[in-house]
Amino acid sequence: MNILLPIISGILTGLAMPGNLFSFLIWFSVAPFLYSFSHSKRTLERLLKVFLYSYSLMFTTLWWEIPVLSKNIPEVINTFPGYIGFLSFLLMVLILTLPYYIIWFLGELYFRKSRVVNFKSQVFFSVFSYAAAEILKEFGDFAFTGGNLSDALYQHIGFLQVLPFTGTIGLTILILFVNSIIAFIPERERVKYAVIIIGSLYLVNFVITEKLPLININKNAVKVSVFQTNVPQEIKYSDNTWNSYVEISNYLQENNDKSDLLILPEAVFIKDIRSSEIFRIIQEAVKISNKNWIIGFPTVNSEKREFYNSALYLNKNGQIEEIYNKIRLMPFAEFLPYENIFRVFSFFKLVNYYTPGNKYTVLNLKDNKFSVQICFETYFPEISRNFVKNGAQFLVAISNDGWFSQKTALIQHFSKSVFRAVENRRTFIQVSNTGITGIVDKYGRIVETLPTKTYIGQNFYVPIESKETFYTKYADIITVIILILALTFSLI
Structure with missing residues (x-):
């Protein structure tokens, strides 16, 4: 059982987050986890790999919380020692992994004995099961959307223009499609497809960015x-x-x-x-x-x-x-x-x-x-x-x-x-x-x-704006559709 791939994948994805290392990593950083998860043979193995990936992702994304909890807050409010803050950080990261276990649950539906696995079904299952996890991160008392895949692209203005139609989940789905193709394409073609797809996407991002109009500071500002x-x-x-x-x-x-x-x-x-x-x-x-x-x-x-x-x-x-x-x-x-x-x-x-x-x-x-x-x-x-x-x-x-x-x-x-x-x-x-x-x-x-x-x-x-976007009006419907698709691609 290879447990290094999900750990490496989580770390690379965390390093793609804002303020960490290189956002470029996000286009292939999830692929090792998706590949490893799909090649797992047992229930507990799949569960362990989801845990290792999500824990290493959130740990690498939120490492800056360590000095906050172990030093900055204790020095100001003086109610707990620093080592308690560090242990609490480890527990906090564990709690933040909870939404990702929907990937494991849906995986148990997908990898049933009667399943005939092929490239297309693997891609769609991986994309929408992971997207379901990011949606679940918005709900409940522990809700926290840090570490979402879309976060890595906050400075890529062209890509961001999908948001008025889908919200950040649309950008996450795009990232997951690229990672899934890289994960499941035959190895001899992996590098070629990765270069073509990612290169094309950055060209599109550049063109869209250049075509966006300047903001007119009119009298209503x-x-x-x-x-x-x-x-x-x-x-x-x-x-x-x-x-x-x-x-x-x-x-x-x-x-x-x-x-x-x-x-x-x-x-x-x-x-x-x-x-x-x-x-x-x-x-x-x-x-x-x-x-x-x-x-x-x-x-x-x-x-x-x-x-x-x-x-x-x-x-x-x-x-x-x-x-x-x-x-x-x-x-x-x-x-x-x-x-x-x-x-x-x-x-x-x-x-x-x-x-x-x-x-x-x-x-x-x-x-x-x-x-x-x-x-x-x-x-x-x-x-x-x-x-x-x-x-x-x-x-x-x-x-x-x-x-x-x-x-x-x-x-x-x-x-x-x-x-x-x-x-x-x-x-x-x-x-x-x-x-x-x-x-x-x-x-x-x-x-x-x-x-x-x-x-x-x-x-x-x-400037003053009054029009509502498609996403503003119909975000709840988009959420329901993605959750339905996640379940559907786990069953069919």
Whole structure:
């Protein structure tokens, strides 16, 4: 039993992820796993190979979580030692492999004794069983879409143009078709077909990229100011909220531009300041600035004793016009999944366990509409999609990425903004505490990013879009069709 192929395959696929090594690897990195899996003779052998592939993939993709869990968080909140963080990382990776076992389950249907295996059936089974696994990664309390095959191509603008029709799963299916052909084509023809197919795809990508129109910043565009606060986590998580305010006060005094909106990051403060003197000072600063503000900090509903991770929308008079409460919370850090089982991991709580929001809030700005999401919500396409369905004409995400000392983490997070922009044909702005702060146009082109780990502000011009894409309207139907195809190609 050859167990090295799925491990090598998982590592190579992880190295193709944003910020790691070379995205080019993605066109053939999955092939060794598909080949090895299809040549397995026993149930447990196939199960082991799915585990080895998915574990090595997620480990290689998310290696940057090791210093976060073993060093950065323990040093700030001081609730657990570093070695516990490392062991928790190993368990986290194990949990993230769960959706991939659908490949094994479908494989048991496909490799039944009566099965006549041929090239065509192997290709279609491999493509749609793996695609089903990536779809399942979006559901449940442990949902996390990092390590999706499509992530590797976030900078390949031509390929991204399939997203308004299929979402990222369409790009994943394209990648899997190429890998499956390489895996199952006769060995003597493998290199030839790989060169022809991959070369042709990159030619198509180049042509499409060159043909895409430039964005016209017309009269309907809104001018938006962003502020990357670059506040260290040690200051942010200290007991003195004035420390966080001092870090941003200079910018508030110096910024006199005539933009329509100022966006600050997630968790500018780590507790509800609405009844504090600091908030009253901020309200006065809003009035002086003569623009609307987005600012993130937790809010508390005292009557229900509920805590929320929130983005507050202040109008020019300093009044709270809307509050968006984060819908997709991070397991263990923001809520405790399956409490009876994982109660022992409650020490990962950063401040409070939050209640998920339930409203896809749309905000008004000079007769235009936009929405704001918080941090890792960009990993979930339904968040942006539902905002657009509710009328959002551009999209904003605020984030606190100050935990991450490795730029790979920042790149992987920001890459999700690219996918959400193209899927919905909306300009997407991400504003982070330490970076990456930037703007992506509706075709997925990164227009501008600010230097990371830098105290800096910038102005962006944001075009207004109103049309809904095919994917925005029919994503749920696409998902169901792919799951049906996965089962179908396992049975026929």
